Amino acid sequence: MKAIIKSLFVIVISLTAVNCFAQGQDAFSPKEVYKSNDLIITQVAPNSFVHTSFLQTNDFGNVPCNGLIVRNSDETIIFDTPTNNESSEELISWVNQELNCKINAIIPTHFHNDCLAGLQAFNDHNIPSYAHVKTIALAKENDFVIPQNGFSDSLTLSVGNGIIMARYFGEGHTRDNIVGYFPSEDVLFGGCLIKEMNASKGFLGDANVEIWSATVEEIKNRFPDVEIVVPGHGKHGGSSLLDYTIRLFQTRHFGDKKISGLN
Template sequence: MQAANAQHKSEEAPLKISHLAGNCYVYTTTGQLSDGSRYPSNSMYVVTQKGVVMIDVPWDTTQLAPLLDHIKKQHGKAVIACIATHFHDDRTAGLDALAARGIKTYSTAHTLKLCKDNHNEQARYIIPEDTTFRLGDRQLQVFYPGPGHAPDNIVVWVPEDKVLYGGCFVKSTDATNLGNLSDADPKAWTPSMLRVKAKFPNPAFTVPGHGEMSNKDKACDHTLELIQTYNAGKNK
């Protein structure tokens, strides 16, 4: 991937924006874990003829305004929508600020309920668990595979660019474990992942919620390996 412009190339930059493929761009910010440590988080935006659609939010909410400014300057288009892929705050913090700017925010009903239950920010509009946004020259296909990292995690497929946004449902190829399992269902995760692989079998790139991007299906396959290792250890 190539950085969208020079100011985002530094590894220390609070906001890193990289062109992934076609009209898809990944943005990475760093959020704070419960133990106080800092951890990078990936999200994505897609440039369409109708406007720009964000998939998830910057975990570091101070970078939301710089992100919106960059998108407007770089692409000459405004952000028109944001899709939250599950209820955790690395995917929902900032939804209120987006709505206040007149940007439509979307989630499934399952995510909305979990946001309410956990006092996280909530999307204003509900979408079916399986639906397609058609925005001129681009489609965004939302798919709920079943529980995995979280009970409500969805993935998004951009068919024109063959990009699969897995979010936290998918682990990066440099991940050594499944990470935060506080709301995970490791037993259901394998069949859920197999549904994603069957539904979108030939991605050019896969975007995990954290860590390095992956070409083809390597991140999904690596996630399956991590799940199997975890479940084998639990069954001993």
């Protein structure tokens, strides 16, 4: 009898510990940690920060554009530059002075201005840049600042004692769009390939809408445990953002008719 009671006591203590840990994970509330006229930084997990800068456009007005900073120990890696060099300088200064961290790399997730228009500032600080080979080719075609290092499928880089992964899954928003993943906090940076909840399809000038959903399906299958998903524009969320993007660009064929956006 004593043995049974002891076993039950151990089980209760173990379940309590697991529950407390889970509550601790869930208890983190996103908070704005920096704001100026040109740059906002929001902490979305203990070591993950969304940076938001702004791009004036003809069709969509002054658009907020997201990137991601991930941290481990005293090192960081950044996905996407802010939208100009001035905002990039502001971001670099904040990471160096407020986080007291080194920036190991900058990774533009596609060739548009909301991803690499601030790249020269990172070059000026001797921060290595990495991008998909298609992004490098498109940057050259458009006379943009060119990322220094290319990869064709996937990239893994160290940050402190952890890693990040960047991977190309296929076309969607552009021919070259990649996503970034921070395994230690299960944070996915989807960039403009992933839409915030209830967003429109947005700019499609360089898109492949026919396979966009299939590309995001591949991402969802590859990262089934993702906790936080950061889109290129708008509010972060969970895996529901992947599901929403898949539905938004889904296409079904009925005879000779093609119907998009079906559930």
